[in-house]
Amino acid sequence: MSSPSTNALYTDLSGYYDLMCAEINYQAQSDHVRRLHQIFGNKGQNHLDLACGTGPHVRHFLDFGYQSSGLDINQPMLLQAKERCPEAQFTLKDMCRFSVEQPLDLITCFLYSIHYSDGIEKLKECINSVYNALNTKGVFCFNVVDKNKIENNSLVRHTAEYDNSHFVFSSGWYYAGSGEKQSLKLNIEKTTQDETQLWQDEHPMVALSFHELEKLLQPYFEVHIFEHDYEKIMLWDNVSGNAIFTCVKI
Ligand SMILES: C[S@@+](CC[C@H](N)C(=O)[O-])C[C@H]1O[C@@H](n2cnc3c(N)ncnc32)[C@H](O)[C@@H]1O
Known part of the structure; x- marks a missing residue:
């Protein structure tokens, strides 16, 4: 699983x-x-x-x-x-x-x-x-x-407007340089009026x-x-x- x-x-x-x-x-x-x-x-x-x-x-x-x-x-x-x-x-x-x-x-x-x-x-x-x-x-x-070509600091970013909120999505790979796991970093920022919620995720995925x-x-x-x-x-x-x-x- x-x-x-x-x-x-x-x-x-x-x-x-x-x-x-x-x-x-x-x-x-x-x-x-x-x-x-x-x-x-x-x-x-x-x-x-x-x-x-x-x-x-x-x-x-x-x-x-x-x-x-x-x-x-x-x-x-x-x-x-x-x-x-x-x-x-x-x-x-x-x-x-x-x-x-x-x-x-x-x-x-x-x-x-x-x-x-x-x-x-x-x-x-x-x-x-x-x-x-x-x-x-x-x-x-x-x-x-x-895995050997991953640029750890490179993020793909885009914005969208939806349901009276402004969204910023960004994602990027991270590989520590050894082993069979890399991760996908995901960030979502949702701003409604003056309030911003930040949502972040990173979890292991197969690297080769x-x-x-x-x-x-x-x-x-x-x-x-x-x-x-x-x-x-x-x-x-x-x-x-x-x-x-x-x-x-x-
Ligand atoms: C980045 S989304 C891609 C969805 C779709 N292929 C696309 O191009 O928009 C990754 C999807 O993989 C599913 N997923 C993750 N691990 C899985 C697994 N072991 N077996 C089947 N689906 C899996 C997630 O639930 C999610 O829907």
Whole structure:
């Protein structure tokens, strides 16, 4: 299971989650992965989004014509996903330990959520669950960050107005330089009239290099690593610290 703090985080966050992610181009991300799937996949259209959150990617995949479904460990996030995608099936499960009744053609995991596999052993369990759930030539596609390329002081920040309040969201990775854990720091500032509330979270997530990850995947998949650019399909340049892994079940 993921740590209780992860679940508490998303229970707290579920009401603000879409606001926090308002600047993310979910359409472009989904479309990019659809193109990768067209190139590498088996032409089947059974899709599962791991750690689907409030379901924005599932919405796009349904609209593309996929039989799309979602899995997440947090019930309040899934309730919102169901509202967004009433025709889809959502399952409350841990992505490190799941199985499916119908084999799948595409499994995705967006927004670095694969790192919620809390440690290398959990990540191996996640990879194993994905492998067992896929059809032959099924594709597993996710984005990930290389622990050795993390800039500890770099924060992504954005602001939003909602419900008569001003919000400042900021997030950034932290890696201490050794071991298999990194953390995601999240800060939310909510100002209503003159009163500001500050909300902060930091919890452990799996840390590894792209080469370590590739080694874990290679017994099961043909692994392609692409630049983290949702506009173009370009092979990873061996330099950048974010990438999109596209793994085809052997
Ligand atoms: C950063 S959000 C990403 C949501 C969505 N993929 C997106 O792109 O907006 C991370 C999600 O991962 C879920 N999560 C965390 N640990 C998980 C686990 N072990 N299994 C399944 N979902 C998990 C959280 O509940 C949360 O909804």
